[in-house]
Amino acid sequence: MINYKAVIEYDGTEFCGFQIQPEGLRTVQGEIVKVLSRIFDKETKIAYAGRTDTRVHAANQVINFKCGEELDLYKFKWSLNLLFPKDISVKFIEKVSDTFDSRRDAIWREYSYFVVNDNYQNVFLKRYSILVCRKLNLDLMIKACKAFIGKKDFTSFCSPSDDKKNKIREVFEFEIFKNESFGLSEIFVFKIKANSFLYNMVRIIVGTLLEIGKGVRDISTIEYAFKNNNRDLAGKIVEAKGLFLTGVGYK
């Protein structure tokens, strides 16, 4: 069997998340597996770097799968993009070693969260960002985000329903900046890179920072929340639609 790694992009709006659901809801994994199984004419499983929730998007999700044939990767990529639904694309495919596993071998994941700070909802960005009307203080949010960098217990910054025992994660980088979305309008980008993330972690961290940026929460509450391991001490979770899995790194 030959092991192939692929970088996938999807618009999460019309999916019930990445992972296959037993009830037969429309999922990204479900659609990919359906197409691969059809091409190879046998049930084909995939591994993936990060599970994304309903309405969360990915610009660079990484998957891998095994198949018995040596593939012409150029033609295969075209075939996949013809057979995938309109909201999934494959960007890149390569042959990798037998032992490569897109989930287990990932050493970092990067997520980006997009916020439009205006008094109306931009029609081009509404599927991919949230609207915040109150003026955001960018400098204050940049200052505040430093508190999340490093190896920490993120119990206060994840969903209480996350049942992983170990809540320690290491955030390597965290940047907040303004960007022009294809020259049409300004958008705030929250870009965070960590070894891995707990359930809802990015959306709770961004929610906390937005409260700071709006001036309704003090920076010091972050350290207090870290010390007391209590989800209630962090900010409100923000909507899924502004979140993108933007990168996965390997050794």
Added chain:
Amino acid sequence: MINYKAVIEYDGTEFCGFQIQPEGLRTVQGEIVKVLSRIFDKETKIAYAGRTDTRVHAANQVINFKCGEELDLYKFKWSLNLLFPKDISVKFIEKVSDTFDSRRDAIWREYSYFVVNDNYQNVFLKRYSILVCRKLNLDLMIKACKAFIGKKDFTSFCSPSDDKKNKIREVFEFEIFKNESFGLSEIFVFKIKANSFLYNMVRIIVGTLLEIGKGVRDISTIEYAFKNNNRDLAGKIVEAKGLFLTGVGYK
């Protein structure tokens, strides 16, 4: 009667163009007039800066309309955005002089055309750009676009069905550059500003430049086409979905 000017944004994908169609097809003007007439409880007409075709978008279309009431513009903008369909937003409203006319008073219009130069269709940009797989030579296209600047007869670069007698237009600025679409992928932007445009003029000019960028047309053919006033001498028209009305200027 008080005259109001508004800046409007719309995703053209699900509209049969801007202008009201007699057959009752879904149009941007039709939707705006419906909402205004409902709010003012009387039939309300609008003037507009530029007519856009089916599937063409606008980031900054300008309209104006008259109404008998003094409006609270802050509240009125919120009401409009609540009543407009999801693919139209109002960005800005102001009171203007009685004589202001968004079409007649416009001294320039700016359009931008978006092209993804890759070997797969980006899922986030497919409604707003076209895909060109052959590698584009940006420097060559930048050099070529200078030939369109100035006051010229654009007969070769508009639809033969444009029945305006005077085909002379003045292009003030033309820029071609690469831009990161909200940090996720690279896009080529063709940004052109003129006093006004003939029917299909931007899409035929961009089509001609793309043929030059792909290496299948020589730069000198532009001057030849200008000299001979023949549509067949210019390039193929590109799809509507990559085109945005990005600005309108007034004195």
